[in-house]
Amino acid sequence: MILERDLEDAKKRMLMNFLFYYVNFEFQETKHNFERKINLLTTKNTTNMTIEDILIGQAELRGKRLGIKEAQEAEIARLIRKQGLTDDQIVDFAEVSHSLVKRIRKKTEKIN
Structure with a gap:
């Protein structure tokens, strides 16, 4: 549920850290x-990663996608302004x- 909600990454990290570090499991x-279930939910299959590592990795991927999107939009704006291309072009x-x-x-x- 934490991963599905539209929460800030910092809040997700705090909630997951709370679960990971402060909820005591009686048995190892x-x-x-x-x-293991957290790793499956977040599509990570390595058992030596912490929940925080997973969340940071997801945040980095979102950041990369956002950066690519912003670069793409900047290039389209440049094509409109400087090249004067039509929408179809x-x-x-x-x-x-x-x-x-x-x-x-x-x-x-x-x-403008």
């Missing part, structure tokens, strides 16, 4: 089962959707 086997060149190009064109026109 229960703790290992908990860690940008869709073909950048291999993006028409809706994305239209949204960025609308933003670009507001700025």
Whole structure:
């Protein structure tokens, strides 16, 4: 549930750390089962990673995706402003959707 909710990464990390470090399992086997299930839920299969490592890894992936998206949007804006390409030309060149190009064109026109 923690991973599915739209929480800030810091809050997810605090909740997972609480569960991992402060909830005492009576048996070591229960703790290992908990860690194994967390790894399965987060698509990690190594048992030596902590929950915090997993959450940090997920945050890094989201950051990379966001960076790629921002770079792509900046390139589309550049094609609109400096190259004067049409929406169809940008869709073909950048291999993006028409809706994305239209949204960025609308933003670009507001700025100018």
